[in-house]
Amino acid sequence: MNSILSVVPIEYYLGLSVILFTIGVMGVLFRRNAIIVFMCIELMLNAVNLLLTAFSTLHGEAGGQVMVFFIMAVAAAEVAVGLAILVMIYNHLRTVDIKEMNKLKW
Amino acid sequence: MLNQNLPFMILATLSVFSALMVVLSRKPVHSVLYLIFCFFTIGGHYLLLNAQFLFAVHIIVYAGAIMVLFLFTLMFINLNKELEPHKTNLVKAAATIVAGTLLLVMVSTVTDTGNILPAQVSQNEVGTVAVLGKKLYGDYVLPFELTSILLLAAMVGAVMIGKKKTES
Numbered sequence: 001m002n003s004i005l006s007v008v009p010i011e012y013y014l015g016l017s018v019i020l021f022t023i024g025v026m027g028v029l030f031r032r033n034a035i036i037v038f039m040c041i042e043l044m045l046n047a048v049n050l051l052l053t054a055f056s057t058l059h060g061e062a063g064g065q066v067m068v069f070f071i072m073a074v075a076a077a078e079v080a081v082g083l084a085i086l087v088m089i090y091n092h093l094r095t096v097d098i099k100e101m102n103k104l105k106w
Numbered sequence: 107m108l109n110q111n112l113p114f115m116i117l118a119t120l121s122v123f124s125a126l127m128v129v130l131s132r133k134p135v136h137s138v139l140y141l142i143f144c145f146f147t148i149g150g151h152y153l154l155l156n157a158q159f160l161f162a163v164h165i166i167v168y169a170g171a172i173m174v175l176f177l178f179t180l181m182f183i184n185l186n187k188e189l190e191p192h193k194t195n196l197v198k199a200a201a202t203i204v205a206g207t208l209l210l211v212m213v214s215t216v217t218d219t220g221n222i223l224p225a226q227v228s229q230n231e232v233g234t235v236a237v238l239g240k241k242l243y244g245d246y247v248l249p250f251e252l253t254s255i256l257l258l259a260a261m262v263g264a265v266m267i268g269k270k271k272t273e274s
Contacts, residue, residue, distance in 0.1 A: 060228025
């Protein structure tokens with residue numbers, strides 16, 4: 001079975017991943033709602049996952065896809081703890097605006 | 107050539123569009139829904155790359171678990187009001203410039219790297235459950251078991267952080 005990479009150059013996947021990652025970075029810088037900042041971090045993780053999978057298919061090496069699997073597990077753990085922290089912050093401050101979370105700043 | 111590229115192009119356009127909408131839409135719930143759509147298109151990319159196992163895991167973990175957690179939190183603290191104050195144009199311009207510069211740096215890095223790619227695409231089937239299962243329980247069995255400890259720790263941590271402090 002022919003791989004998609006024999007018709008789509010790997011550079012396209014590089015470009016797509018870079019664009020998705022940059023959109024994620026922009027979202028982190030842009031938004032003030034902490035939940036959306038979190039979602040943009042997920043977006044960046046997914047851009048990296050996509051590139052890892054593309055290169056793993058290109059090289060015919062399963063290690064890259066195993067790595068993606070581990071990244072997904074770590075992302076799930078991170079989201080669970082992060083959202084719990086956000087809910088606690090909301091209970092204390094009644095907001096999830098990251099501008100209000102400045103007690104540790106100075 | 108173009109015809110064979112077409113599925114990738116459609117999926118890539120949808121991914122970028124929905125990712126942009128995650129950042130740009132005003133209501134948080136819309137952002138979550140666009141992010142779910144974005145994850146489905148990325149799952150489509152995995153299918154195109156013959157990574158069936160990752161496709162299944164991605165749909166189950168991201169679209170099934172993580173996004174439900176996000177939606178649940180969002181509804182739990184009832185944030186669908188547009189309470190987010192608009193950022194000043196200066197901050198918006200600064201964020202766009204920083205992101206654009208990052209894009210430029212990454213693109214130039216990629217183009218300057220030279221040819222590191224193999225001459226031809228490998229025809230090995232690596233994305234199937236059989237291959238990845240052997241790999242996961244063979245070479246990577248220790249990290250795999252450590253992942254279970256990580257998930258257990260995350261679960262205990264989330265419960266500890268999230269529970270109400272009734273005593274004291």
